[in-house]
Amino acid sequence: MQPAGAPVPPEATPVFALKELVARLQREQYKIQDLLSSLGFALRSLNNLNQFLELIPLIASRVTDASGGALVLFRPDGQVRLERLHCQGSQHCQDIRRALEAATRQVTTAFASATDGLVTVARNAMTALDRQVERYLSRDMRVFGTPIIVKNVERGRLYVFSHDQNYAWTETRQKLVRLVADQTAVAIENDELTLALRKKERLDREMEIGAEIQVQLLPRQCPTIDGLSLAARCRTASRVGGDYYDFIPTTFEQLRSPQTAESRSAPWSFAVGDVMGKGVPAGLIMTMMRGMLRAEVLNGHSPARILQHLNHVMHTDLENSNRFVTLFYSEYNPKTRILSYGNAAHNPPLLWQARSNTVVRLETVGMLLGLDMETRYYEDQVQLQPGDTVIYYTDGFTDAANPLGTRFDEENLSQAFQWACRNFEQAQDILDYLFELLLRFIGGDRKNEDDMTLVVMRVQRDGTLA
Numbered sequence: 057m058q059p060a061g062a063p064v065p066p067e068a069t070p071v072f073a074l075k076e077l078v079a080r081l082q083r084e085q086y087k088i089q090d091l092l093s094s095l096g097f098a099l100r101s102l103n104n105l106n107q108f109l110e111l112i113p114l115i116a117s118r119v120t121d122a123s124g125g126a127l128v129l130f131r132p133d134g135q136v137r138l139e140r141l142h143c144q145g146s147q148h149c150q151d152i153r154r155a156l157e158a159a160t161r162q163v164t165t166a167f168a169s170a171t172d173g174l175v176t177v178a179r180n181a182m183t184a185l186d187r188q189v190e191r192y193l194s195r196d197m198r199v200f201g202t203p204i205i206v207k208n209v210e211r212g213r214l215y216v217f218s219h220d221q222n223y224a225w226t227e228t229r230q231k232l233v234r235l236v237a238d239q240t241a242v243a244i245e246n247d248e249l250t251l252a253l254r255k256k257e258r259l260d261r262e263m264e265i266g267a268e269i270q271v272q273l274l275p276r277q278c279p280t281i282d283g284l285s286l287a288a289r290c291r292t293a294s295r296v297g298g299d300y301y302d303f304i305p306t307t308f309e310q311l312r313s314p315q316t317a318e319s320r321s322a323p324w325s326f327a328v329g330d331v332m333g334k335g336v337p338a339g340l341i342m343t344m345m346r347g348m349l350r351a352e353v354l355n356g357h358s359p360a361r362i363l364q365h366l367n368h369v370m371h372t373d374l375e376n377s378n379r380f381v382t383l384f385y386s387e388y389n390p391k392t393r394i395l396s397y398g399n400a401a402h403n404p405p406l407l408w409q410a411r412s413n414t415v416v417r418l419e420t421v422g423m424l425l426g427l428d429m430e431t432r433y434y435e436d437q438v439q440l441q442p443g444d445t446v447i448y449y450t451d452g453f454t455d456a457a458n459p460l461g462t463r464f465d466e467e468n469l470s471q472a473f474q475w476a477c478r479n480f481e482q483a484q485d486i487l488d489y490l491f492e493l494l495l496r497f498i499g500g501d502r503k504n505e506d507d508m509t510l511v512v513m514r515v516q517r518d519g520t521l522a
Contacts, residue, residue: 110140112214112236113127113141113142116233116236117142117143119233123143123144123197124144124217125142125143125215126142126214127140127204127212128156128185128212128214128215130182130210130212134164134181136163136181136185138153141153141156143217148219152193155189155192155193156215158188158192159185160188162184163184163188182203186213189215196219198217198218198220198221198223200229200230201216202214202234202237203237207245211241211244214233214236214237216233273346274300275303279303281390282321284390284483284515285481285482285512285513285514286303286483286512287512288487290507290508290509291507291508293506293507298507299329299331299508299509300328300329300331300342300345300509301327301448301511302326302327302349303325304325304327304353305324306323306324306325306356306387308354309322323387324388326386326388326511327349327383327384327386328383328450328509329345329382329383329450330381330382330383330402331379332379332381338379341373341374341379345381348366348369349366358398359385363383363400363422363433366383366400367428367429367431368429373426374426379426380425380427381400382402383400384398384402384403384405384418385397385400386398392439394438394439396436397435398433398434398435399420399433400423400424400433401424402450403450403454404419405418405446405448406469406473407438407444408473408477409444410441410442410443410477415470418436418438419436420435441515443477445477445515446513447469447473447510447513448509448511448513449509449510450506450508450509451506453509457498457505458498464494464497464498469490472490473486481514483513483514486512487512490512491510
C-alpha cells in the first residue's frame with residue numbers, strides 16, 4: 057500500500073492511461089494502414105495472380121487481429137476450391153483445412169450439374185458454402201465471411217476467423233475484411249482482362265497471318281494473255297475475306313512458263329466466287345475451293361463438269377459448316393475469242409458489247425455449291441469482239457449501301473460500266489473508275505460491310521484472230 061502523501065506514479069493516473077490507449081490505437085491504425093498500403097502495392101506490382109492471392113488471408117487476418125483467414129473461389133466450371141489458407145498452429149491449420157475442404161467438396165458436388173446460369177449457380181453455391189463453413193467452424197471459432205464479387209458475379213468468399221471466444225466482429229473489422237475482399241476482386245478481374253487481352257492479341261496475330269496467306273493466294277498480278285487487257289481488285293470487309301477470284305492456267309506448260317508466246321495464246325480460266333459469311337471460316341473455305349478448282353481445271357473438263365465435280369467434292373464439308381459457295385467459272389480462248397462459262401448461283405458477269413453499246417448478263421442455270429448433291433450445272437459460250445468488255449463481280453459490290461440505306465445495285469453498276477467502257481480503253485482505268493464511284497456512293501469515310509471484288513476483262517480493239 058502506498059504511504060499517504062507519497063507521489064502517484066505517472067502510469068497510474070487516468071491521463072497517462074488515456075495517452076497510452078490513444079498511442080496504442082494510433083499504432084494499430086498505422087499497422088493497418090501499412091498492411092493495406094502493402095496490399096495496394098502488391099496489386100499494382102505483382103503480375104502473377106497466385107502470388108497476390110497468397111497475401112489475402114494473411115493481410116485480412118493481420119488487419120483484424122484475427123487468428124487466420126481462408127480464400128475460397130468459385131470456378132466457372134462449377135468447382136469450389138480452397139485457394140489459400142493462413143492460420144497459426146500446425147494442428148489447428150490441419151483441422152481447419154480438412155473442414156474447409158470438406159465444405160467445398162460438398163458444395164461442388166451439390167452444384168456440379170446445375171444449369172441455372174452462372175450468376176444464379178454462383179450465388180446459391182456461395183450461400184451453401186456459408187452454411188457448411190458455419191457447420192464446421194463456428195462451434196470453435198468466431199468466423200466472418202464476405203463475398204468476392206467480380207462484374208456483379210459472386211466468385212468466392214473470404215473468411216477470417218479467431219480462436220478467441222471473446223473476439224468480437226466489430227463493424228470496423230468487418231469493413232476491413234470487405235476492403236481486402238474488394239482488392240481481391242480487382243486483382244481477379246485485372247488478371248482475367250489481361251488474359252483476354254493476350255487472347256485477343258493472339259487472335260489478331262492469327263488473323264494477320266490468315267490475311268497474309270490469303271493475299272498470297274489471290275493473284276499478285278494479272279496474267280499476260282494475247283489480245284486482252286485485265287485488271288482485278290478485292291477489298292475485304294475484315295482482314296480475312298470470303299471473296300475469291302483467280303486466273304488459272306489450263307495446262308502444265310503454262311504453269312511452268314506463263315510468259316512464253318504459247319502460254320499467252322493458250323486458253324486461260326477466270327473464276328470469281330463468294331463464300332457465304334466473312335472472316336476466318338469463309339477464308340478457309342475459299343482457300344480449300346481454290347485448290348480444288350485449280351486441280352479440276354488442269355484435268356481439262358468443261359465448265360459445267362468442273363462445277364459438278366466441285367459440288368460433289370465440297371458438299372459434305374460445306375454442309376457441315378453450314379456455309380455455301382457461289383462461283384462463276386469461265387474459260388477464254390485467245391485464238392478464237394470464245395468465252396465458255398458456267399454458273400453456280402453467282403452474280404452473272406456483265407458483258408459490254410462495243411458494236412451495239414449494250415450490256416448483257418452472262419447467265420446459266422446452276423445452284424449454290426454445297427446445297428444439293430444432285431443438282432445439275434449448265435454452260436454457255438459467247439463470241440467476243442474487239443472492244444468487248446466483261447466484268448466479274450461479287451454481291452458486296454452491288455449490295456453496298458450509302459448512309460441512307462440505298463443499295464448501289466446492279467442497274468447503277470451496269471450504267472456506270474457502260475459509261476466507263478465508252479470512255480476508257482484499258483481495263484485498269486475501268487476498274488479504278490467503278491471502284492472510285494462505289495466508294496463515293498457509300499461514303500469515303502465508311503468501311504464496306506461486305507467483301508467487294510471486281511475483275512475487268514477487255515478485248516483489245518487492235519486484236520486479231522490467230
